[in-house]
Amino acid sequence: MRKNILIIGASSGIGKALASVLTDEGHALWATYHRHEPSTQANTQWVRWDAVNEAFPDDFLPDILHAVVYCPGSIALKPFQRFTPQDFINDYQLQVVGAVKALRAAQAALKKAESAAVVLFSTVAVQTGFPFHAVVAASKGAIEGLTRALAAEWAPTVRVNAIAPSLxxxxxxxxxxxxxxxxxxNAQxxxxxxxxxxEEIAQAAAFLLSDAASWITGQVFHIDGGMSSLKI
Known part of the structure; x- marks a missing residue:
């Protein structure tokens, strides 16, 4: 089935890899970019969006959406005493409030689909404490809470899951x-x-968007090379 999929942050990194996977599968994409200019891609409509400073452009979306993926993130690492309260606010604005803006804008279109899916991104640093990760772990911890809350609220028509990668x-x-x-x-x-x-993270996200994952919701998947669960 050809699906309409919104990817926030589709011009770089995991978002770019996911866009490639999904277009290869024949889906139609609505995609945003900010700093990285997108390359031309079949079946993809682009709009520039600053998730922190701008409202989401509602008129950009199709009437029906089958999936939303929010990819923007940051990795700010330093000792806790060197972070300011404003650092926490700035990171939360990008990683959490940006996702909330996109999901609020997309909610009506998602609800019109018979079955829809959302994928958000957390980090291994939420469930496994690492030094210098206070800001990113705080924001992504909120993402994990949002994932479970929306999965409960939007069931049974919209599934909501998150992926928590390592580096x-x-x-x-x-x-x-x-x-x-x-x-x-870092590999060691x-x-x-x-x-x-x-590409590995993108394949996991593509699976969670697919009909093969139709009985999966409210989950946080650790795609992290064993970092969160193994000591060897």
Whole structure:
């Protein structure tokens, strides 16, 4: 079945990889970008949107949506005492309030589909505490709460799930993976001894959007190379 799918942040990283997977499957995409100019892609309508500072452009959406994916994120890492309260607010605006804006705008179109799905993104740092991750863990912890609350409220017609990756090799993580030494060191922290990549996370998201996942909702999936559950 050809689906109408909205991807927020589809021009880079996991969002870009997911857009490629979904268009290859024949779906129609409505996609947003901010800093990264999108490449031309079949069956995709683009709009520029600043999730922090702008209202969502409601007139951009089709009448019926079968899925929404919210991909924008940030990785701000430093000691807690160096974060200000405003740092927490700024990160929450991007990672949580931005998602709320998109989902509020899309809700009516999602409800018109017989069966719809939402995928949000958390992080391994919510359930597994890491130093210097206070800001990102706080925002993504809110995303996990939002995932479960909306899954309950929007059932049975809209499924809502989240993916919690560990560090993946994407432009968002470029500062942490800026050379081979850093990449090797971060890879060794994972039981599988390598970093994840955007395509692997995108495939997991595509599955959660598909009819094959029609009995899955309210879940947070740890796609993290074993980081959250294994010690070896």
């Amino acid at each position: 993946t090799d994407t432009p968002l993580a470029a500062a942490l993976l800026s050379n081979e030494e850093k990449k090797k060191a 922290r994972h039981p599988l001894k390598r970093l994840g990549n955007a």
